[in-house]
Amino acid sequence: MQLLKPNPASGVPIYLQLKEQIRHACETGALRPGDSLPGIRALAESMVINPNTVARVYRELEQEGLLELRHGVGAFVATRPGTSRWTAARSGQMKAAQKAAKTFVQELKRRGIGSDEIRRLVEAELATHDGRVPLVG
Amino acid sequence: MEISSVKQAYAIETEALTKYYGDFEAVRGLSMRVPKGTITGFLGQNGAGKSSTIRMLLGMSRPTRGNGRVLDFDIADEKQSIEMRKRVAYVAEDKRLYDYMTVGQMIDFTKVFYPGWRTEIEQKLLDEFRLPLDRPTKKLSKGMRTQLALLLAFARGAELLVLDEPTEGLDPVMAEKLLELVVGAAADGATVFFSSHQISEVEQIADRILLIDRGQLVLDTTLESIATDFRRIRGVYDTAPKPATLALDGVQRVTVDGRTVSVIVTRNSISIAERMRAQSASAVEVLPMTLKEIVLESLRREGGSGTGEA
Numbered sequence: 001m002q003l004l005k006p007n008p009a010s011g012v013p014i015y016l017q018l019k020e021q022i023r024h025a026c027e028t029g030a031l032r033p034g035d036s037l038p039g040i041r042a043l044a045e046s047m048v049i050n051p052n053t054v055a056r057v058y059r060e061l062e063q064e065g066l067l068e069l070r071h072g073v074g075a076f077v078a079t080r081p082g083t084s085r086w087t088a089a090r091s092g093q094m095k096a097a098q099k100a101a102k103t104f105v106q107e108l109k110r111r112g113i114g115s116d117e118i119r120r121l122v123e124a125e126l127a128t129h130d131g132r133v134p135l136v137g
Numbered sequence: 138m139e140i141s142s143v144k145q146a147y148a149i150e151t152e153a154l155t156k157y158y159g160d161f162e163a164v165r166g167l168s169m170r171v172p173k174g175t176i177t178g179f180l181g182q183n184g185a186g187k188s189s190t191i192r193m194l195l196g197m198s199r200p201t202r203g204n205g206r207v208l209d210f211d212i213a214d215e216k217q218s219i220e221m222r223k224r225v226a227y228v229a230e231d232k233r234l235y236d237y238m239t240v241g242q243m244i245d246f247t248k249v250f251y252p253g254w255r256t257e258i259e260q261k262l263l264d265e266f267r268l269p270l271d272r273p274t275k276k277l278s279k280g281m282r283t284q285l286a287l288l289l290a291f292a293r294g295a296e297l298l299v300l301d302e303p304t305e306g307l308d309p310v311m312a313e314k315l316l317e318l319v320v321g322a323a324a325d326g327a328t329v330f331f332s333s334h335q336i337s338e339v340e341q342i343a344d345r346i347l348l349i350d351r352g353q354l355v356l357d358t359t360l361e362s363i364a365t366d367f368r369r370i371r372g373v374y375d376t377a378p379k380p381a382t383l384a385l386d387g388v389q390r391v392t393v394d395g396r397t398v399s400v401i402v403t404r405n406s407i408s409i410a411e412r413m414r415a416q417s418a419s420a421v422e423v424l425p426m427t428l429k430e431i432v433l434e435s436l437r438r439e440g441g442s443g444t445g446e447a
Binding site: 008009010011012013014015016040041044045048049050051052053120 | 174175176313316317320321323324325337340341342343344360361364365422424425426427428429
């Protein structure tokens with residue numbers, strides 16, 4: 001599993017970035033049910049982030065049913081049926097979505113929109129979509 | 138001496154800690170807490186009182202007033218302070234070493250004092266740093282001195298690591314290596330308290346930050362709170378409102394510049410943005426703030442630029 005070092009200055013908490021990455025890895029099939037994740041220490045050292053952050057992410061993903069923590073053994077992608085949001089169909093959908101996102105970003109970049117501006121536009125759209133107060137408006 | 142068996146929540150606690158050097162008040166009534174098991178970044182400009190504070194915490198200088206506890210040992214009590222120092226590893230800014238010893242002698246000399254010495258860490262770091270065991274420490278390069286000082290500190294298996302500008306003078310590869318060591322020590326349950334001017338590295342590994350200015354605490358928060366709660370909200374008005382109308386819970390500072398009103402908030406960004414929209418501000422933007430922006434904002438002095446008023 002290839003996890004990227006989080007960007008601390010992005011305005012998104014590091015723990016959310018890590019959580020998203022693990023979720024994403026499950027959705028795209030990079031991580032499959034039963035696969036093991038690195039230990040807290042190993043992941044903290046390889047990403048050079050706070051081990052408390054890793055522990056928290058594992059705990060929260062366990063509560064969400066995505067991971068199973070086996071005491072003294074480590075963290076695994078959950079194998080329980082019913083919680084498999086990352087089934088083959090889902091994984092195909094996510095790959096297609098990733099492509100669409102890529103095209104979208106490339107197109108906006110071509111029009112001279114910067115990364116921060118894109119981020120803000122997407123945030124505002126999501127906020128409107130989810131019925132929250134938009135960040136830009 | 139009675140060592141409390143009750144688990145203390147804080148590795149470091151100070152109460153109105155004050156230090157005078159002659160007339161100069163280096164530390165002015167500093168009350169702060171460092172929770173156990175955290176990596177806490179200690180920030181402040183040069184001369185803000187960071188090193189003076191660290192020296193008092195480690196029993197190297199006596200507080201003029203106030204008190205403090207480190208690992209629940211009283212910092213002003215000589216006997217307790219010695220006991221405390223066995224459990225604390227300290228890497229000073231100047232990476233002091235005994236110049237007449239070789240690298241190997243320095244390591245052997247140090248480890249006899251510490252029953253918790255971690256041979257595997259010593260070996261790992263010797264390999265990684267490729268330190269020449271028979272070279273006198275006097276003849277080490279600056280980078281190697283730092284590496285040796287770090288080896289001596291990290292191999293001790295200390296409960297608390299106090300690092301004063303640990304990455305100062307290290308190249309980027311070594312600096313990242315050091316951060317890895319810090320993260321590894323924290324994974325082993327150690328508390329890490331480190332001062333730094335490298336805001337990006339603090340942002341990367343710390344859970345908490347303490348910012349001091351002129352000997353006083355000006356910010357005590359978590360990195361998570363910075364990422365989720367601290368915001369800069371900007372709104373454009375036809376006629377700018379009085380800053381007082383935006384004196385809401387969470388508002389840190391309101392700056393009016395022509396038609397643009399900029400508000401720094403530490404929480405409640407959504408309701409504050411709503412208030413601005415209700416005041417018929419157009420184009421209200423809520424922007425995340427980086428730790429750097431927050432530090433600069435917290436260190437603003439009266440009489441600086443802007444017509445700030447909070």
